Amino acid sequence: MLMVDRIIVGLLMSNSYLVFDPVIREGILIDAGDEAEKIFKNIERNRVEVKAIYATHGHFDHVLAVRELKEYLECKFYIHREDLDILMKATIACKEITGERCLEPPAPDEYIKDGDIVKIGGSEIKVLHTPGHTPGSVSYVLDGAVFTGDTLFAGAVGRHDLPGGNLRQLLNSLNKLLSLPEDYSVYPGHGPSTTIGVEKIYNPFVGDRGLYRESEKM
Numbered sequence: 001m002l003m004v005d006r007i008i009v010g011l012l013m014s015n016s017y018l019v020f021d022p023v024i025r026e027g028i029l030i031d032a033g034d035e036a037e038k039i040f041k042n043i044e045r046n047r048v049e050v051k052a053i054y055a056t057h058g059h060f061d062h063v064l065a066v067r068e069l070k071e072y073l074e075c076k077f078y079i080h081r082e083d084l085d086i087l088m089k090a091t092i093a094c095k096e097i098t099g100e101r102c103l104e105p106p107a108p109d110e111y112i113k114d115g116d117i118v119k120i121g122g123s124e125i126k127v128l129h130t131p132g133h134t135p136g137s138v139s140y141v142l143d144g145a146v147f148t149g150d151t152l153f154a155g156a157v158g159r160h161d162l163p164g165g166n167l168r169q170l171l172n173s174l175n176k177l178l179s180l181p182e183d184y185s186v187y188p189g190h191g192p193s194t195t196i197g198v199e200k201i202y203n204p205f206v207g208d209r210g211l212y213r214e215s216e217k218m
């Protein structure tokens with residue numbers, strides 16, 4: 001069984017997740033959006049050896065701390081190839097939105113794609129390509145939980161109107177996610193965690209009567 005420790009970083013309050021095997025103390029980071037030192041301290045507090053950083057997508061609020069953390073941790077950085085363009089423009093987007101000095105994210109060491117398996121100790125995490133918020137958005141599925149980035153939130157879904165966004169793809173991806181078992185925990189890119197079952201019932205943007213479904217018919 002893997003453990004999940006969330007910390008909230010940066011101006012846009014992004015979630016950064018430390019996912020690790022509690023016995024062998026080995027793990028990965030899913031998103032490192034800002035405040036590298038805070039993320040690093042949390043890794044030390046948990047006494048975990050971080051093997052790699054995986055991004056859910058290339059928006060700056062999910063990758064700004066990757067350059068510094070990669071140096072501290074001497075680990076690899078993975079992202080889906082279709083978000084490379086957005087990743088390379090992250091610094092510009094960050095300056096425009098925050099007005100602050102933003103550290104440029106590094107080029108990815110390797111790309112991840114749908115169906116890839118990430119091993120942590122005896123556990124496996126599967127990569128699920130969930131485009132729509134961005135072309136290279138992915139979710140990470142493990143036994144009993146899914147990390148959804150900015151695709152699915154508690155009570156909301158990601159924007160599809162930013163560059164590279166696509167409503168039809170987003171709806172497809174949401175269908176994929178909501179077909180996971182209902183007792184699966186959902187760990188989004190922002191805000192609190194939820195479950196697949198709760199989102200199926202209460203999320204106003206999904207399902208047959210979902211807000212997007214209605215507007216699509218018009």
Ligand SMILES: [Zn+2]
Pocket residue numbers: 057059133150
């Ligand atoms: Zn985003």
Ligand SMILES: [Zn+2]
Pocket residue numbers: 012014059061062150189190
């Ligand atoms: Zn975000």
